[in-house]
Amino acid sequence: MQMQDSTTHPQSNATARHANKIDISAIIGGVLQGGVLLSAAIIVAGVLLALLKGTLASSQLHSFPQSFGQIWAGLLMLQPQAIIMLGVLLLIATPVLRVAISILAFALEQDMKFVLITSAVLIILLVGFLLGKGGA
Amino acid sequence: MDISLLTVLFIFTGAALAGLLGSLVGLGGGILIVPMLTLLFGLPIQYAIGASIIAVIATSSGAAAAYVRDHLTNIRIGMFLELATTTGAISGAFLAGLVAPALLGIIFGIILLISAVPLVCKIGEELPRGVINDRLANTLALASSYPDHRLKQEVPYQVTRTPLGFVMMYVAGLISGLLGIGSGTLKVLAMDTVMRLPLKVSTTTSNLMIGVTAAASAGIYFARGDVLPLVAAPVALGILLGALVGARLLQRMSNKALRILFVPVLVVVAFEMILKGMGIG
Numbered sequence: 244m245q246m247q248d249s250t251t252h253p254q255s256n257a258t259a260r261h262a263n264k265i266d267i268s269a270i271i272g273g274v275l276q277g278g279v280l281l282s283a284a285i286i287v288a289g290v291l292l293a294l295l296k297g298t299l300a301s302s303q304l305h306s307f308p309q310s311f312g313q314i315w316a317g318l319l320m321l322q323p324q325a326i327i328m329l330g331v332l333l334l335i336a337t338p339v340l341r342v343a344i345s346i347l348a349f350a351l352e353q354d355m356k357f358v359l360i361t362s363a364v365l366i367i368l369l370v371g372f373l374l375g376k377g378g379a
Numbered sequence: 380m381d382i383s384l385l386t387v388l389f390i391f392t393g394a395a396l397a398g399l400l401g402s403l404v405g406l407g408g409g410i411l412i413v414p415m416l417t418l419l420f421g422l423p424i425q426y427a428i429g430a431s432i433i434a435v436i437a438t439s440s441g442a443a444a445a446y447v448r449d450h451l452t453n454i455r456i457g458m459f460l461e462l463a464t465t466t467g468a469i470s471g472a473f474l475a476g477l478v479a480p481a482l483l484g485i486i487f488g489i490i491l492l493i494s495a496v497p498l499v500c501k502i503g504e505e506l507p508r509g510v511i512n513d514r515l516a517n518t519l520a521l522a523s524s525y526p527d528h529r530l531k532q533e534v535p536y537q538v539t540r541t542p543l544g545f546v547m548m549y550v551a552g553l554i555s556g557l558l559g560i561g562s563g564t565l566k567v568l569a570m571d572t573v574m575r576l577p578l579k580v581s582t583t584t585s586n587l588m589i590g591v592t593a594a595a596s597a598g599i600y601f602a603r604g605d606v607l608p609l610v611a612a613p614v615a616l617g618i619l620l621g622a623l624v625g626a627r628l629l630q631r632m633s634n635k636a637l638r639i640l641f642v643p644v645l646v647v648v649a650f651e652m653i654l655k656g657m658g659i660g
Binding site for chain 1: 437
């Protein structure tokens with residue numbers, strides 16, 4: 244494997260970044276992997292429970308928990324569909340969490356420009372949620 | 380409608396294929412998931428779209444975990460451009476009531492088709508040449524390098540026409556807010572054609588960004604009751620499996636091969652937009 248000498252790069256920031264002790268990529272990669280694995284495990288648990296209970300074949304596709312309250316109530320009763328929904332919600336939350344963690348990662352790297360940029364992205368995302376307009 | 384174990388297994392397999400393709404070319408695999416669920420399983424379109432939003436997020440997070448760690452994804456470029464896509468998508472959602480999305484679908488489908496032409500011309504290109512950082516790219520330190528396992532070297536790259544790329548990303552967000560499709564394709568185009576990044580960096584950075592795009596709208600679909608757990612489960616799990624395989628495969632692919640895969644996908648997305656605009660499909 245021939246790695247080019249980084250000093251011959253026309254740009255210097257890659258070199259500067261590699262020299263930095265904090266590996267933002269590792270932090271963000273870890274958040275994504277953790278979120279994905281945990282939500283996959285919860286969804287698998289829900290599917291297995293549905294199979295065990297034998298409710299999969301008889302499950303009505305259109306009767307399922309929809310609101311947070313219904314999911315919570317379903318979780319307390321170990322309803323397979325509620326467990327699956329918890330996993331799905333965690334999956335949805337993972338990219339948003341990734342943005343939030345990136346702010347911390349850039350702050351640790353003392354990169355104020357990107358702390359600002361990433362914070363702005365998170366604020367826009369949250370405003371989008373609050374407006375209920377979807378988007379982003 | 381009842382759902383059997385066999386149906387769940389079929390959906391899982393289809394989703395794995397969509398995850399594989401989506402993780403390679405930087406889009407969510409909705410182009411496969413929506414037709415599969417509606418045409419093969421007769422699922423009403425709103426539930427198919429609800430499932431495809433989950434598919435996009437799963438593709439993104441599943442593959443990005445590997446891409447980010449392997450330093451293929453340019454996180455700085457992704458974060459900076461997410462400013463544009465998020466604002467674009469919110470404006471799109473607001474504009475949705477004011478403009479006719481049907482007409483827009485047709486217009487952007489045609490634009491996508493036209494944009495396939497320069498891609499076809501570049502079909503033999505492995506790496507962009509002679510790209511020099513623009514001022515904004517320097518200010519934000521966007522240039523970087525990525526390890527190419529196929530070329531067996533660390534490939535340094537620079538970034539050009541960042542402001543134009545930013546504007547195009549705003550449009551990509553606007554389109555996804557208005558039409559709900561095609562945002563991954565436009566993101567790859569903006570980074571590949573405008574900012575002249577190596578294709579692997581473009582698709583993996585788009586892959587990271589589409590998750591954020593979809594997560595924001597996922598809340599709406601969820602609240603509307605469009606996300607069916609027994610459909611979402613096999614879709615999410617299948618996609619994650621496909622995306623994990625795709626993330627390994629991308630390392631071994633050349634940029635040339637990736638481009639050959641991307642162009643037909645782009646054309647299909649373009650036609651899907653046009654058909655959607657004409658009220659078919």
